Amino acid sequence: MACAGLILAGCTVRPKGPPPSTEIDDTAFADHVRVLASDDFLGRKPGTAGEDKTVNYLTENFRKLKLKPGNGKSYVQQVPLVQITAGTDATLSATGPGGVRNLAFGKDMVIWTKRAVPEVQVAHSELVFVGYGIVAPEYSWNDYANIDVHGKTVVVLVNDPGFASKDPTVFKGNAMSGYGRLAYKVEEAARQGAQGVLLVHDSQALGYGWNAIQATWTGAQFEPAAAGGNPGRAAIEGWLQNDAARALFNAGGLDFIRLAVAAAYPGFKAVPMGLKLDATLHNTIRAFNSQNVIAVWPGTRGGEYVLYTAHWDSLGADETRPGHGTFNGAVDNATGVAGLLSIAQSFVRTDPKPERSIAFLATTAAEPDLLGSQYYVDNPILPLRETAAVINVDSLLNGGRTRDVSILAFGNTDLEEAARAEALLQGRETRPEPNPQLGLYFRSDSYSFAHRGVPALYLRSGIDSAARGPAWGKAHIEDYFAHRYRQTTDQYSADWDVGGAVIDLMLDYQIGLRVANSRRFPRWYPNSEFRTHRRADSDPAP
Numbered sequence: 001m002a003c004a005g006l007i008l009a010g011c012t013v014r015p016k017g018p019p020p021s022t023e024i025d026d027t028a029f030a031d032h033v034r035v036l037a038s039d040d041f042l043g044r045k046p047g048t049a050g051e052d053k054t055v056n057y058l059t060e061n062f063r064k065l066k067l068k069p070g071n072g073k074s075y076v077q078q079v080p081l082v083q084i085t086a087g088t089d090a091t092l093s094a095t096g097p098g099g100v101r102n103l104a105f106g107k108d109m110v111i112w113t114k115r116a117v118p119e120v121q122v123a124h125s126e127l128v129f130v131g132y133g134i135v136a137p138e139y140s141w142n143d144y145a146n147i148d149v150h151g152k153t154v155v156v157l158v159n160d161p162g163f164a165s166k167d168p169t170v171f172k173g174n175a176m177s178g179y180g181r182l183a184y185k186v187e188e189a190a191r192q193g194a195q196g197v198l199l200v201h202d203s204q205a206l207g208y209g210w211n212a213i214q215a216t217w218t219g220a221q222f223e224p225a226a227a228g229g230n231p232g233r234a235a236i237e238g239w240l241q242n243d244a245a246r247a248l249f250n251a252g253g254l255d256f257i258r259l260a261v262a263a264a265y266p267g268f269k270a271v272p273m274g275l276k277l278d279a280t281l282h283n284t285i286r287a288f289n290s291q292n293v294i295a296v297w298p299g300t301r302g303g304e305y306v307l308y309t310a311h312w313d314s315l316g317a318d319e320t321r322p323g324h325g326t327f328n329g330a331v332d333n334a335t336g337v338a339g340l341l342s343i344a345q346s347f348v349r350t351d352p353k354p355e356r357s358i359a360f361l362a363t364t365a366a367e368p369d370l371l372g373s374q375y376y377v378d379n380p381i382l383p384l385r386e387t388a389a390v391i392n393v394d395s396l397l398n399g400g401r402t403r404d405v406s407i408l409a410f411g412n413t414d415l416e417e418a419a420r421a422e423a424l425l426q427g428r429e430t431r432p433e434p435n436p437q438l439g440l441y442f443r444s445d446s447y448s449f450a451h452r453g454v455p456a457l458y459l460r461s462g463i464d465s466a467a468r469g470p471a472w473g474k475a476h477i478e479d480y481f482a483h484r485y486r487q488t489t490d491q492y493s494a495d496w497d498v499g500g501a502v503i504d505l506m507l508d509y510q511i512g513l514r515v516a517n518s519r520r521f522p523r524w525y526p527n528s529e530f531r532t533h534r535r536a537d538s539d540p541a542p
Contacts, residue, residue: 020349024342024505030498032061032338036312037330037492044329045316046222046290046365047083054312054337055291058362061341062295065348070294070359071381077292079364079375080225086112086218087282092238094127096251096275103244109198110217111238113281116229120281122236125195126152127248127273131263132161133185133197139171140266144192147270153196153236153277154189155245157263158182159205163437164264175410176439178451178529183369186237196236196277200245207438212486213239215315215327222365224375225287236279251275290364292372294381297347299357299516304386306512307359307454308343309373309445310336310393311366315486330492332485335396337362339505343393346509354516356388363445367486373448384449384535389415389515389522390456391508392446396501397461398493399476404462405507406433409441412528413455415511422510426503434463434474453533455522459507461500 035041036057042050059075069075092109093102103109113120131143133156141161157164160180162171171177178184182199189197203209217239223230240248249256252274262268293312296305314329328334340360347358359382363372377384405423407416410432420430433440441447446456463473484490515522524531 019351022346022349022509024346024502024509026498026502028345029338029342029502029505030496032341033330033334034492034494036334036337037328039326039328041328043316043327044312044314045220046081046313047220047286047288048316050316051290051313051364055293058293058312058337058341062293062344062360065341065344067295067297067344067348067360070296070361075293075295077294077376077379077381079290079292079372081222081288081290081365081371082116082225083220083222083286083288084113084116085220085284087284090279090281092277092279094248094251094275094277097253098251101248101251106214106218108241108244109238110213111236111279111281112217112221113236113283114221114223114230114233115235116223116285118283118285120235120279120283122153122196122277122279124276124278127252127275127277128152128154128270129249129254129259129273130154130156130270131268132157132159132179133188134161134179135188136171136179143263143268143270145269148193149189150193151195153198154192154194155198155200155240155273156185156189157200157260158185158202159437159439161264163205164260170264175436176442178442180439181442186234190232190234194234196238196279197234198238198240200240201242205437207435207481208485209482210241215486216368219318222369222371224371236281248275249273290372292364292376293362295344295360297344297358299354300352301355302357304356304388305359305382306356306516307361307382307387307390308340308393308508308512309361309363309390309449310340311364311372311445312337312362313364313367313372315367318488324488327486327488328491330490331397331480332395332490333366334492335501336393339393339396339501339508342505343509343512350513354513356516358512358516366445368443370445370448373445377448377452384452384454387454387535389512390446390449390454391512392444392456392458393505393508394444394458395460396504397477397480398496398498399461399465399473399500400497401466401500401503402461402473403428403464403466405430405504406460406462407431408433408444408446408458408460410436411525412450412530413457413522413524415455415457415515415522418511418514419457419459419507422507422514425510426507431462433460450530451533453530453535455524457511459504461504
């Protein structure tokens with residue numbers, strides 16, 4: 001009756017509507033990709049106006065969603081970097097019994113230095129082939145045994161011996177281990193005292209062609225400013241194009257194929273190549289602060305977190321390229337950053353709120369060295385021991401829905417059980433990644449956290465296209481890596497089928513929600529190579 005007396009004054013009673021949907025908004029997701037992959041963002045390269053636009057876009061959208069700043073009152077974490085840009089006048093030559101062989105920069109080789117110095121010269125450095133360049137006591141493997149490479153330049157094969165030998169008892173067989181990482185190989189060469197390290201490009205072992213090498217490792221390279229100029233790194237690091245590498249072996253009277261085969265089996269011994277290397281680099285050096293972006297949706301319990309990650313950077317713009325010279329990185333990784341915003345919107349609409357807090361970290365300088373995520377784990381804003389799990393979002397392809405879900409670095413963490421259960425609810429099944437030899441997990445921010453003991457899950461659409469079948473799905477993925485990965489052709493198009501990305505993001509959301517509402521911490525499986533890593537130097541894993 002009380003309201004009856006107020007009706008004439010405008011009192012109305014409306015039925016309460018349904019709560020907002022937590023489903024991923026495909027239109028909003030596609031719009032975020034379109035904006036982030038537009039020319040206005042200049043290829044999202046760290047240290048450029050493209051970074052400023054990207055960071056502003058992310059912080060504005062997190063603020064609109066009413067997520068809290070993750071770093072005190074700020075949405076950003078400053079990441080001190082040094083930019084080292086080698087001039088195109090870089091030279092590299094090898095001298096042997098047949099004379100001098102000059103290798104053309106960009107065509108035959110790409111070299112750089114991680115030492116923050118204006119000039120580097122390497123003179124008459126002996127070339128030594130060290131196979132896979134691995135020292136792994138747990139596998140009884142040492143490619144540097146019985147040879148001193150101080151002052152010498154080592155030539156190194158990519159990937160692991162298990163991939164090349166096809167022997168499941170060698171390392172992890174066809175699946176790449178942490179020893180197959182490119183960063184490990186150059187770091188190990190420096191630990192051994194090498195003056196230079198040259199990696200032999202192999203598209204089968206890497207999954208991408210020489211065009212990706214040219215795009216990624218020419219121009220500006222980044223290093224942590226805290227490295228103090230990196231005097232401990234080799235003076236020269238670089239790539240040899242495969243045919244150019246074989247020509248060098250021939251110049252030294254060596255059979256490249258025979259030695260590469262031998263390097264994949266126990267008992268291999270490093271081989272001096274009978275050649276001396278000379279190289280020069282002239283560098284432009286600039287120190288600056290880049291930015292990670294972090295936002296938090298507080299849970300009801302607090303104090304523990306589920307962390308979603310995606311790298312926001314791409315390779316910038318190259319005005320010297322004919323036609324379109326901007327690496328807009330639509331798939332890699334505007335889709336991942338758009339995915340963070342989409343998942344964040346779903347959690348904001350989740351009722352009741354999750355128990356653990358949900359955090360979103362967009363990292364800088366992932367291409368190619370994961371510098372933003374490495375800086376974060378060394379300087380965590382949210383304690384690693386309180387971070388229950390990391391879910392990485394990276395490179396969502398536009399091929400539509402799949403019947404399967406690929407788990408990268410399969411067999412490492414019981415997060416896979418949550419993934420399997422949630423995928424079944426979608427009518428899908430989880431499978432090991434189809435190309436474990438490519439080591440995509442080790443090339444993603446997942447690795448930075450896994451290496452510090454935090455269980456990290458990285459899922460991607462499988463190959464069994466719901467509309468076209470597995471043969472088409474496999475070909476679609478291969479076409480992307482061959483023609484668009486780290487290329488200016490990685491562009492957004494309005495005719496994209498984002499259905500696959502949306503269902504994958506929904507899966508990531510459901511897994512995170514399951515972990516957030518659990519009392520237990522995910523764990524590594526007993527046979528995982530990450531099991532013995534600790535979440536923090538002084539804190540045991542939960």
